[in-house]
Amino acid sequence: MAPILGCIADDFTGATDLANMLVRGGLGTVQLLGVPAPGDPVPDVDAVVVALKSRTIPAAEAVTQSLATLEWLRAAGVRQLFFKYCSTFDSTDDGNIGQVTDALMDALQADFTIACPAFPETGRTIFKGHLFVGDQLLSDTHMRHHPLTPMTDSNLVSVLGRQTRRQVGLVQHREIEQGDGTITQAFDALKIGGKSIAIVDAISDDQLHVIGRALAKLKLITGGSGIALGLPANYRQAGWLGDNVVADQVPSVVGPALVLSGSCSAATLGQVATFAKTRPTHQLDPLALAKGPGAVDAAIAWAKSKLEEGPALIFASAEPNVVKATQDKLGRAAAGDLVEQAMARIARTLVEDGVRRLVVAGGETAGAVVGALGIKGLLIGAQIDPGVPGTVTMGTPRVALALKSGNFGTPDFFEKALRVMP
Ligand code: ADP
Secondary structure, three states, X not given: OOOOEEEEEOOHHHHHHHHHHHHHOOOOEEEEEOOOOOOXXXXXXXXXXXXXXXOOOOHHHHHHHHHHHXXXXXXXXXXXXXXXXXXXXXXXXXXOHHHHHHHHHHXXXXXXXXXXXXXXXXXXXXXXXXXXXXXXXXXHOHHHHOOOOOOOOOEHHHHHHOOOOOOEEEEOHHHHHOOHHHHHHHHHHHHHOOOOEEEEOEOXXXXXXXXXXXXXXXXXXXXXXXXXXXXXXXXXXXXXXXXXOOOOOOOOOOOOEEEXXXXXXXXXXXXXXXXXXXXXXXEOOHHHHOOOOHHHHHHHHXXXXXXXXXXXXXXXXXXXXXXXXXXXXXXXXXXXXXXXHHHXXXXXXXXXXXXXXXXXXXXXXXXXXXXXXXXXXXXXXXXXXXXXXXXEEOOOOOOEEEEXXXXXXXXXXXXXXXXXXX
16 A cells, blocks of 8 residues: 655754654654655555655755655655655755755645644743744754754744745644634634644643644644654544554664764763763764865774774764854864765765764764765664654664654663664
8 A cells, every 4th residue: 555644854853853752643654764766665564754865055056856766766656755854843044954855845736734843852942933952942052053944033933934834724723722623623724814824832741642633634744753742643644654663673683783873962962971971982073074085084993992992972963052163264164074974974975884873963974974875775673762763774784773853862872772673
């Protein structure tokens, strides 16, 4: 049978996070990496999540890739589409959330969709259109210093309004509290008022389930992975999905383990520090990377000397002031590229050398690593921490991968991932 849900995710860890949510909801899920080619086989699963690396590329390119993916998913016969972005709404005024949403709506001839990055389980809530991370407004958190998508405005109606040709409205918490009938009415009222995208307040999983019921008829849903919470119930209601499905079984993988961290998020910095207390670590400095391949060669040689004894960590993660000083010297994009290319080469060389379990921190970083490994797809296993499942590559050699978006995970995430990974 054709997959029920087809998802287009704007980065790799975000895709994994959504796939994790779908598996927990009982949908057998495969994550494909990169735009599928027209003849690529359609996996026999309930949901396909296609991971792009389109969050920070030029908007026109993000649109082209998203539309090509949409075409493949429609040809695969999916019944509903989901455009997934980060629960911290990572984007700039140049895009890409609004531009991609516009293009998908045009292609689907969808007259209405929602934009809801809420993910209460990880502290992302939306109240009166404002996105909170834990107890703080988004713009008061470390996200204002993000290397690629600094978020300095928490009002999602404004943020998205600057990115889309469409008018953006808001469905407020008081309407959410009235239930899915009222939410549907609110959607209709917005449509009559000329608004075709609604930011939707949500502060709890219960609310996400209620909102989910109001999404059954939408061709396209956009948001973080939290909003996927309510979707499996719709599919069961429609008779497309069984009741007691175990969706997280994957083959187990043994072999040397490596952790790579290119994320500079506060959570990752804490995880690097925690791991460093008990495991060997090696730091990559973008300024050294800029001088030539020697710094990467040295990191690879270092890892080879350590991995027989147990897991080791290579990281470029640095405090915001250090990142800024580096970016001032190299440029923001160039510094990011250097680190991503370094992580990619390290991963490729060491997997060729026998590494079979990899933990990667950072969305862009993970994208670069899986690209370098030539991985086409991932089987999604059990959850390590909210938003992050253990995965195993499709094809050979099988490699166990944990791909973590910067903001996610407890301080002991790296160690926990190595324990939980299949
Ligand atoms: P996150 O998931 O935390 O956003 P990403 O990997 O998506 O992490 O983004 C972090 C970006 O910062 C990447 O492009 C990475 O290459 C870059 N980066 C990592 N370390 C440094 C550093 N020390 N200086 C400058 N940029 C860095």
